[in-house]
Amino acid sequence: MELEQAQKLWQPEPGWLNTASYGLPPEPVWTAVQDALADWRVGRTSWEGWGEATERSRAAFAGLVGVPVADVAVGSTVSQLLAPVAAALPAGATVVVPEVEFTSNLFPWLVQQERGVRVRTVPLAGLADAIEAGTDLVAFSLVQSADGAIAPYAEIVAAARAHGALVVVDATQACGWLPFDAGLADVVAVGAYKWLMAPRGSALAYLAPSLRERLRPDAAGWYAGKDPHFSYYGLPLRLADDARRFDISPAWFSWVGTAPALELLAEIGVPAIRDHDVALANRFLAGLGRPPGESAIVTVEVPGAREKLERAGVRAAVRAGRVRASFHLYTTVDDVDLALEALTS
Ligand SMILES: Cc1ncc(COP(=O)(O)O)c(C=O)c1O
Structure with a gap:
């Protein structure tokens, strides 16, 4: 279009x-949300259709940032999606973050300080140079929320790869207007209520397969199950093999609005x-x-x-x-x- x-x-x-x-x-987002609210108000439908909007959103997001759909987890906020990555850092790990970073991509690392994780902040322009031997992870916004500065993504990734550091990107202020290749990073988290024009309450993350092996899905519930609809009750633990094991149950009405927003963005390009x-x-x-x-x-x-x-x-x-x-x-x-x-x- x-x-x-x-x-x-x-x-x-x-x-x-x-x-x-x-x-x-x-318009399609507004209408979808109004329709869902009207159905909810009078109990007209079961909830499964609202849940399916989550899967449409996952697929559209994967297409938008160029990664396999199996590598995309859904959640509600950026900080929540980053939490398992931070929790998996070994004690003594070193994290580098730009100094004006929005705190949803700073506090998740800082709260691990009590386990001995060290966090260093540096000016954005010097971020790539600050990655050195012993840096375990670099976390940054692709576009800074404070001033719109665009991070030198390729340069940061190159420095991180040269030193074996993980790359975590918050693309909340980028995804939807700035074309970029999510697959260069290990993690790309995006809150959908800004440039993706969704209601507040939906967020998505690319989680690279090699990284996922090291993470524990601490927030797993029925929706993280191999088949969510056969994961309602009882033993055993049966989580999805792919990134869906990091899903949290969908905030229905947010996702009902997220799916048409992402699909429209894909149509426009x-x-x-x-x-x-x-x-x-x-x-x-x-x-x-x-x-x-x-x-x-x-x-x-x-x-x-x-x-x-x-x-x-x-x-x-x-x-x-x-x-x-x-x-x-x-x-x-x-x-x-x-x-x-x-x-x-
Ligand atoms: C760069 C960036 N990341 C994340 C968020 C929102 O974070 P969360 O989804 O954790 O509330 C914002 C909101 O302003 C932001 O600017």
Whole structure:
């Protein structure tokens, strides 16, 4: 589907420049969730159909990031999906993380400090160089939530492979607009409620087969079973052989909305979305006299930004005097110009 055609599936109020906080649902997502809620309200259907949306989502996600579906686990948050990876680190292991990393990809490693795991934070630009003999794992966001910086993925992976370190990527701020190859990493975790435009409550992770062998699925329940529908009661332990053993039971209504969102993204294609998003980000930067970048998330310092944006009804994040604006496929030139007018008048 052409991006221009797809844009008709949203009706945002003008001035939403905060997909880095949460994404807006396209029509098929909104309708699927409303239908499920209506069925739930009156007990019209059994729950299995809601559960099947999880499997549709898993398949669509695998296609989107280019990995086998058997290597994808489903959960609810990034930190929850990373927890078993952190728990499997041996005592004394060393982890390197960028210093401004969003804490869902920092606290999972830090809580292991009491077992003797060491965590070092370094500037993002120096992350690849900070990987050395004795580094066991490097964890980073492919796109930083604070400022939209894109990590030098290939360089970090090369350094990690040279020193035998595991590579853990949080692609929450990247997946859906930035094309990338998940299979280069050992773990890629993604929260779906931002650039994948799903309701809050669904997250997915690529877990490389060689890494999975070392992990214990501490949160396993019936949904992690070999056949979930024959895993309701009693012995023995019978977990899935693939990444599904790390699944947690699906938050039904979140997944009902996640499946059509992922399927629509696949139909439009991530490269076209990247071009659209980055062009708008660069229009915004140019309007403020800044040089262009390559990210769908940008930050700029503008005195009085909070009040100026509020007055114009523009919703962007303002942190410590800096505006963080983010642009996705439903964002228009008019949204950008509304923000520019507010910030420059
Ligand atoms: C980079 C990044 N990762 C993860 C999250 C959310 O983490 P969780 O799913 O653990 O709530 C956010 C939310 O802002 C984020 O920006």
